[in-house]
Amino acid sequence: SANNNEILQLPPSASVYQRSKHTQPKKDEQQLVVRLESVPAQPNLLVSFAASQSPMEEDASVPVHLSDGEIFTIPPFRLENDFGRSGMGEIERLQVLAVGLPGIPDETLFDTDALAAALEEEEDVLTETDSEAEEEDFEEMMECDGMPPLKMKVIAEGLNLRSINDKSKNKGEGSIVKFQMAATHDMGDQLAKGGNVRIRFRYRGPSPNRATEIWRKREVSLRIIRVKGPRISSLTFRSDLSWGSSYTPLCNSLVLQRRRLDTKPKWESSNNRHRALCRSHSSLSLQADECLKSVVSGDEVEHSILNRVGMDQGVHVSSDEVVLLMAVANETNSTIILSNRKGLVGGFEGSPMPTVRITSGVSVKIPVVIPRIDRFDENCEVTDLATELVARTALQWESEAVEGADGTEKIKRTGRVRIPSRCLREIIDEHKSFASRICKPPVSLSISVGGEPNQSEISLPLGAAIQVDANMTVQDWVPPDIVAKCKVTLEFCCAEKQPGNSSSADGGRMPYMWCGQLRRTVDLSNDEDDKSHLARIAFFQCGVFVVSVCAKVSSQDAPNGIEESWWAPHAKVVRVGELEDQ
Numbered sequence: 001s002a003n004n005n006e007i008l009q010l011p012p013s014a015s016v017y018q019r020s021k022h023t024q025p026k027k028d029e030q031q032l033v034v035r036l037e038s039v040p041a042q043p044n045l046l047v048s049f050a051a052s053q054s055p056m057e058e059d060a061s062v063p064v065h066l067s068d069g070e071i072f073t074i075p076p077f078r079l080e081n082d083f084g085r086s087g088m089g090e091i092e093r094l095q096v097l098a099v100g101l102p103g104i105p106d107e108t109l110f111d112t113d114a115l116a117a118a119l120e121e122e123e124d125v126l127t128e129t130d131s132e133a134e135e136e137d138f139e140e141m142m143e144c145d146g147m148p149p150l151k152m153k154v155i156a157e158g159l160n161l162r163s164i165n166d167k168s169k170n171k172g173e174g175s176i177v178k179f180q181m182a183a184t185h186d187m188g189d190q191l192a193k194g195g196n197v198r199i200r201f202r203y204r205g206p207s208p209n210r211a212t213e214i215w216r217k218r219e220v221s222l223r224i225i226r227v228k229g230p231r232i233s234s235l236t237f238r239s240d241l242s243w244g245s246s247y248t249p250l251c252n253s254l255v256l257q258r259r260r261l262d263t264k265p266k267w268e269s270s271n272n273r274h275r276a277l278c279r280s281h282s283s284l285s286l287q288a289d290e291c292l293k294s295v296v297s298g299d300e301v302e303h304s305i306l307n308r309v310g311m312d313q314g315v316h317v318s319s320d321e322v323v324l325l326m327a328v329a330n331e332t333n334s335t336i337i338l339s340n341r342k343g344l345v346g347g348f349e350g351s352p353m354p355t356v357r358i359t360s361g362v363s364v365k366i367p368v369v370i371p372r373i374d375r376f377d378e379n380c381e382v383t384d385l386a387t388e389l390v391a392r393t394a395l396q397w398e399s400e401a402v403e404g405a406d407g408t409e410k411i412k413r414t415g416r417v418r419i420p421s422r423c424l425r426e427i428i429d430e431h432k433s434f435a436s437r438i439c440k441p442p443v444s445l446s447i448s449v450g451g452e453p454n455q456s457e458i459s460l461p462l463g464a465a466i467q468v469d470a471n472m473t474v475q476d477w478v479p480p481d482i483v484a485k486c487k488v489t490l491e492f493c494c495a496e497k498q499p500g501n502s503s504s505a506d507g508g509r510m511p512y513m514w515c516g517q518l519r520r521t522v523d524l525s526n527d528e529d530d531k532s533h534l535a536r537i538a539f540f541q542c543g544v545f546v547v548s549v550c551a552k553v554s555s556q557d558a559p560n561g562i563e564e565s566w567w568a569p570h571a572k573v574v575r576v577g578e579l580e581d582q
Contacts, residue, residue, distance in 0.1 A: 040206035041089035043165075044082040045218050047201060049075055050176055061221040064197075066150075066183040067229025067332075070415035074179040077220070079201070081165050090165045095202040096154055096177070099219070100195060103148035110156045110177075149187040150197065150224070153180045181222070185418055197222040228331040230338075230397050230417045233363060236325040237437045239567075241367060242317045243348055244456070246495065246546040246571040251315060253495035254550060254565075261518070305375055305382060305435040306479060309442045310486045310555035312433035313562050318441040318551070319569035321369050326393060328356075328417065329363040334399045338366075338417075345395060368393065372440045375477045386424045389438060394418040436564060442478050443488065445568040446471050447549045457573040465515065465538035466574070468492060470549035472522060472531045485556045488522045490533040490549055497573070498544035511541035539576040546571040 046055040064072050081091050096110035155178035163174025179199060199220045207213055240247040326346070330336050338345050338356040346366040347353035358364050370392045377383045399413040428434045448469045449458055460466060470490055474483060494512055516535035523529045537547065548571035554563040 037208065039208050039214065041084070041086045042205040042214060042216065043089045043091045043203065044084065045091065045094075045164075045201055045203050045216070046080050046082050047218055047220060048078050048080075050078045051075070056220065058218075059221075061223050063223050063225055064181050065225050065227045065413075066181060066187070067227050067415065068183060068187050068231075069185045069417055070183055070229050070413060072181045072183075072413070073411060074181065074222075075411070076176050076178045079159075079164050079175050079177060083167065087167070089205050091161055091203045091205060093204045094161060094164070096156070097200040097202060098152040098197070099200045100197040101148060101150050101152060102195070106200070107152070109152065109154040110159070112161055147184050149184050150195070151182045151184075152197075152199075153182070154178070155180065181224075183415075185416075185420065186422065187226075195222075195224045197224060229413075229415060230328055230330050230332060230336055230358070232326060232393070232417060232419050233329045234325075234327040235393075235419065236327075236365075238323045238325050238367070239315065239317045241323040241325075242319055242321075242569070244570040245317045245319070245567055246497065246548065247315075247317060247567060249495035249497055249546060250493050250548050250550075250567060250571065254491070254493045257493060257518070305385065305439060306477070307482060307557075308432055308435055309478060309482050310553040310564050311558040311562060312436045312564060314433055314436055315565040316436060316441065316567070317569055318443060318445050318566040320372055320440070322372050322438060324368045324370065324393070325365045326368050327363055327365045328358060328395075330358040330360055332399060332413065333360055334413070335359045336397045336399050336413075338395045338397050340395050373438055375435075375439055383439075385428055385435065385438060386421050389424065390419050390421050440475060440477065441566050442475055442486075442553060442564075443551050443566055444473050444475060445549055445551055445566065447547070447568045447570075447572060449547055449572040449574065455572075456570065457575065459575045459577065460539060462542055462576055463538070463540060464576075465536050467534060467536050468547055468549075468572075470533045470568070472533075472551055474524065474531075482555075483524050486524060487554050488524060488531075489519055489552045489554075490522060491519045491552065492533070492535050492537075492547070492549055494537060494545055494547045496543055497546050509540075511543065512537055512539045512545065539574065542576050545574045545576065547574055548572065 048055045062074060064074065066072050079094075081089075083089055094110075094112045095108060098107045098109055099105070101107060158173045159177050160174045166175070181197075199222065201218045201220075202215060203217070204213055204215050239245070328338065336358050338358065339354070345353050345356050346368040348367065348369065353366065356364065356366055373383055373385060373388045373392075375383060395417050397415055397417055401412050446453065449455070450466050451469070452458070453469075458466070470492070472488065472490060474488075492514065494514070496511055514535055514537050517533075518535065520533045522531045524531075533549070539545065548568045550568075551566045552563045553566065
């Protein structure tokens, strides 16, 4: 009972003291921290066309019409800074980048800091000479193969931040920027769906401190549209257009002359037939052995233009220049004008063609005279024929400006037209005689009439005879082992250029007669041989005649009957008249 009384004396508890949880693991609670930083007012760059007052939208796309080898000039843009309500926030630095070019992720075209540094160092990077050199490099880029299909260039002469940040509405030339887009000659279909090329204007405003830079950007998309342009459709070698060579009448006369000389009497045919067959069989066996040696030795391809002397059938003129007929087709919708910065477009010495005008949808054949290509270049290496020929025949073209319906002038299209190098290399590989047509000849020839080498024309009375001299030399570029395999035969020839009162066709007799040996085989291995030839010719009819010499070059490695014929570059003119006319 005593214990019960003690328990009843304890009052009831009002609350229970909670045990401390310091022994239990605690979770860190995330606390949101807001940091406020004061930033100066930032600029807002607006881009618009120079001819328009409305800024371009963010998703604006500018079409760019390009053909192979064309340089497209995009309409100029105007750059201005939108200060907003505060009227503050100037652009302190501006960069212009080309983004999305094939093979180049991004390329800086212009930077105001680079310009400022150059001005501080007193190096004017926009001098007239440097600009012209840069423009030539930009255009000549298209002459190289294997380059990216597109190249962009900025024309920012006079562009400065002062004009861009100018708050007045009278914007000067300092806020105008132009762009040019160039396509290579082998652009083709390398751009899928017009590409994804963009012009990015990257600019920076005031910074809160030196360690912080705030950059913004504005982009203009370019949509590449492939169109047709001018092209070189064909190239024809025309030796008959070589000035002063009288190529056509001499070739026709040479064919008749060889027929007469090769015609033999019946009593000689039986005796000489066996000898000719023996000679042909021995020559064929010898040539077969030489061909076998050539195949086994495995001559390198790059030396083929040196070894192919006397191995390609053809008739050429041994001059320092070659005449081509270059067909240029204008597939644009406007008239174009062809020009050449290195000289004339075409023509001859007496009738030059500095420019050529071609209307839309027309193909024109232009006579072009170019120097023959050396077999060796300046580094003593075998010349790349395709590269040299492409460079020597490349032309510039410019379309004529046409006024639109609103009286504004349309943009002129410009570019360069050249021979497709890939197609040209295939032709060179397939036709081995191409080197003989375009490269320097293996021999040089000169002819004189009456002992006057510098006299191109001479007058004779009817029935008179005159001496004709010819000299031949082998060019230095021909290797000695190739000279040892070659045989050269000199042959005189005469042709009636303008028939007189009594033509040979009426009388049935020859208007002239050679006195002496027409053909002479030159021994190239004999250094004492002066490699000359002479004969006399007498004229029995009045008229104008041309006299020349032909060198027939043949090689042991060539099949039987294959020979190269080289005419002297200038034939001599002989005027034959009656005695009373003299």
